[in-house]
Amino acid sequence: MTFLSTICPCYNLAHYLEAAIKSVQAQTFQDWELIIIDDGSEDHTFEIAQNYAKTDARIKLIHQENKGLSAARNAGIRQATGEFLHFLDADDLIFPTAYQVIYQKSQKELNTVLWISSYSYFDQDDFHTHTFSEKHLHAIDFIQTNQAPPVAHFLKREMIQHIGGFDEQLKSCEDWDLWLRVAKSDAQIKTIPNLLARYRYVSGSMSRNAKIMYFSLSTVTQRAVRTDDRIHSESNVNHDLSWDVSPMIKSYFIKCLGILLHQGKVEEATNWYQKEKAKWEWDFETKDFDGLNSQLTFRYFLDKKQINHLLKETLPNFELFFIKIGFSEQEIKRAIKLVFEPQLKKHNHLKYGRLLGALINRVKY
Secondary structure: OOOOOEEEOOOOOHHHHHHHHHHHOOOOOEEEEEEEEEEOOOOOOHHHHHHHHHHHOOEEEEEEEOOHHHHHHHHHHHHHOOOOEEEEOOOOOEEHHHHHHHHHHHHHHHOEEEEEEEEEEEOEEEEEEOOOEEEEEOHHHHOOOOOHHHHHEOOOOOOEHHHHHOOOOOOOOOOHHHHHHHOOOEEEEEEEEEEEEEEEEEOOOOOOOOHHHHHHHHHHHHHOOOOOOOOOOOOOOOOOOOOOOOHHHHHHHHHHHHHHHOOHHHHHHHHHHHHHHHHOOOOOOHHHHHHHHHOOOOOOOOOHHHHHHHHHHHHHHHHEEEEEEOOOOOHHHHHHHHHHHHHHHHHHHHHOOOHHHHHHHHHOO
């Protein structure tokens, strides 16, 4: 049996696919298979994958009509023979020692079924790294939040028999839904400090669909506190919880609202805000809007070029939004300072130097 099966779905990402394949071929540990699923691409995905499959017997190619990310991953899982599964999207990358590290750790800790590694965000270069400590995670950790992008997860294939595959009805958050089931099956999960994965985030991406993401986040959040009938193994943590999920959904709503404002869709964001506010009977304070700046928008955009663009092109959209929802001039100033605080602080460091910038930030923030 192969140690690790890498599942790589690809839909019209031929321009990234070759780099993803090469990052697998560059592994120092070579007992792997790479399953590429061409999910009905209209670009050169199939030709690129086919060329690599012809020259490397470990690379397999599945071609299917477009069915979506979850269906593509599930097709790959059905063909996988590895002890572990790794989910490498076609625009992400893996560091050369990744599979070696997972192999070594799995031989020492046989009961761990899901490993989650540290990872970096990158566009052209890495611009943010999230480092985990080495610790065990439990269901409560996953109910509260998704821990990492799919590329940082390494899952024992046998778990799929107990919890099922990716939910093909979800258009987003399908990975979080899967990890939740792993956690609620009371399986052993561990994070590790090793930096093994690179998650691509293109600055200013217009491709994120805020409303689809919000619907999926809301769906998974409400599932998370209920008994999950998809889990077929006995578990002491798979049961109903008496949690009020409204605050969690409100937090996710703010983050998704930030996506629309980052995309310049102020009118749509305003209407959506009023609708959800009335639906859930939410009260909002200025501090609630901190979530407009999150990992889904521009939390980690902190180089000079990114900051200048945000302050010049993006900040006015947020000012207009706060005007439209009835904020006073003073409230708008407080909200803008709150939302853009990481960028404004870094801007002062870049403009005035580390010491003077720190002094200005201490006075202003």
